[in-house]
Amino acid sequence: MTEENGEAMLNIGVMTSGRGNALRMVLETCTGHGKVVAAVANLDCPALGVARDNGIPHVSLHRLEDYPSRAARDEAMAAELHKAGVDFIFSAGYSDVIDEALLSAFPDRVMSVYPSLLPAFAEDDEAIGPALDHGVKLIGVTFHLRQALSGAGGAIIAQEPIPVDVDDTIATVEPRILQTERDMLPGLFAAFAEDRVRREGRKLRILPAS
Structure with missing residues (x-):
């Protein structure tokens, strides 16, 4: 981590595969608590262009087919991120x-987000539709640590419920999920930057700001 004006700042690396919307959200919400210093992708995707257009200093592509194994690919990604000075992903x-x-x-420094109240609907390719089809009254957002070879199995950092009703669809719920993610991110970046996240087995505790 670095400091600017006496404030602890994360050096953030973003792992991405898509259009760059999530990367833009990170760039917009990390201000004051961190800066994006690297972006790595597993696919040749528009997000890489977003990274370059926003002046992220280290941008690289790591396709699985270019390595002998997933472990080799991810080890190379880790080396690239360390080289860029990343201390949070x-x-x-x-x-x-x-x-x-x-x-x-x-x-304990690789965070992800999932559009459900984990462990509900974990590992689904698309979690919102199955939750609505199931008739849930609450959907939500979960920020969690990544777990090896799992998309949603890591320790939960923070959750926020979002009420839904029987007339809701993926199209009506997605904007509320995205806004909730945007609202939660600054506080989570601050907690990690200020070293206020503590692991207690599978549980994570966020200490109050001093």
Whole structure:
């Protein structure tokens, strides 16, 4: 981590695979608590262009087919992120599971977000539709640590419920989920930057700001 004007700042690496919307959200919400210094992708995707257009200094592509194994690919990604000075990772719209080779290089410092109140509807390719089809009254957002070879199995950092009703659809719920993610992110970046996150087994405790 670095400091600016006496405030602790994260050096954030973003793992991405998509259009860049999640990357833009990180760039917009980390101000004051961190800066994005690297972006890595597993696919040749528009998010890489977003990263370059926003002046992120380290941008790289790591396709699985270019490596002998997922472990080798993720070890190379970890090395690239360390080289860029990254001390915190957000897997924002990242389409693949992550090997322990990367997670062990950044212990308890790889965060992701999932559009449900985990562990409900974990590991679904698309969680909102199944939740609405099930007739839930609350959907939500979960920020969690990544777990090896799992998309949604890591320790929960923070959750926020979002009420839904029988007339809601994916189209009506998605904007509320995205806004909730945006609202939660600054506080989570601040908690990690200020070293206020404590692991207690599978449970995480966020200490109050001093």
